Amino acid sequence: MRVAVITLVAGRHRHLRLQRDGLAAGTRQPDHYLVVTMADPDAGKALDGRRPAAETVDVPVGPGGRLPLAAARNAGAARALADGADLLVFLDVDCVPGPGLLARYAETAADGALLCGTVAHLPPPPPEGYRLGELPGLAPPHPGRPAPGDGEVLRGGDHRLFWSLSFALTAATWRDLGGFCEDYTGYGGEDTDFARTAAARGVGLWWIGGAPAHHQYHPVSRPPVEHLDDILRNGALFRDRWGTWPMEGWLRDFADLGLVVHEPGTDTWRRTPETR
Numbered sequence: 001m002r003v004a005v006i007t008l009v010a011g012r013h014r015h016l017r018l019q020r021d022g023l024a025a026g027t028r029q030p031d032h033y034l035v036v037t038m039a040d041p042d043a044g045k046a047l048d049g050r051r052p053a054a055e056t057v058d059v060p061v062g063p064g065g066r067l068p069l070a071a072a073r074n075a076g077a078a079r080a081l082a083d084g085a086d087l088l089v090f091l092d093v094d095c096v097p098g099p100g101l102l103a104r105y106a107e108t109a110a111d112g113a114l115l116c117g118t119v120a121h122l123p124p125p126p127p128e129g130y131r132l133g134e135l136p137g138l139a140p141p142h143p144g145r146p147a148p149g150d151g152e153v154l155r156g157g158d159h160r161l162f163w164s165l166s167f168a169l170t171a172a173t174w175r176d177l178g179g180f181c182e183d184y185t186g187y188g189g190e191d192t193d194f195a196r197t198a199a200a201r202g203v204g205l206w207w208i209g210g211a212p213a214h215h216q217y218h219p220v221s222r223p224p225v226e227h228l229d230d231i232l233r234n235g236a237l238f239r240d241r242w243g244t245w246p247m248e249g250w251l252r253d254f255a256d257l258g259l260v261v262h263e264p265g266t267d268t269w270r271r272t273p274e275t276r
Contacts, residue, residue: 007093015094067185073180098213120214236268
């Protein structure tokens with residue numbers, strides 16, 4: 001089985017370098033390592049002289065500077081498949097794979113399944129940065145997701161819990177799903193849509209023990225007010241496609257801040273007049 005690792009990059013080169021160090025320390029090396037850049041011409045320089053060897057794939061950013069996350073994942077997958085990949089492993093640029101991640105994904109892979117390993121969110125690093133060997137002791141897996149034991153596979157997972165930080169699927173399953181919907185641009189919604197498509201087509205969600213990833217710290221806003229317009233636009237697209245709104249927790253938080261209002265008659269969330 002030929003394994004491709006695909007990660008999207010728009011900055012955070014220090015995080016990217018540690019991800020690559022994690023791959024190099026793994027019990028199984030990727031056959032392809034594809035770094036998909038979005039308005040980040042310097043990403044390739046951040047990887048010079050490091051192993052495993054990486055190939056960069058450039059994806060243009062559209063109007064308004066919104067990152068084309070769905071299109072970028074599709075571009076990375078297309079290149080991997082053209083190079084003969086049998087298994088696609090997607091890692092967020094902030095995620096450092098544990099030493100057994102690729103091996104576990106490869107040995108548990110099956111057509112008709114989305115594979116998700118555990119993800120632990122790390123505390124802020126010390127001034128000298130994270131030490132690769134110390135990552136497992138810094139944080140437990142995220143409490144909002146299942147955390148199977150090292151040799152365990154939990155089948156029949158809830159597709160609403162899927163996230164794109166760390167997941168894998170076979171080439172045949174990717175082709176069956178058709179990739180991510182590229183109508184989504186900017187922040188939010190495209191991974192929820194992908195999981196909904198998987199559920200609709202009978203592709204199961206499996207939680208894989210022994211495939212941990214460690215998410216490097218970066219500041220976040222709660223709720224993510226800087227992404228308000230993206231969430232409203234992508235949320236409306238999701239509603240049009242599936243009949244319900246995603247990210248409702250954030251929408252309610254925005255409403256509590258007086259930023260948005262829900263119109264029940266049309267099931268529409270909009271900016272309040274004073275914030276338009």
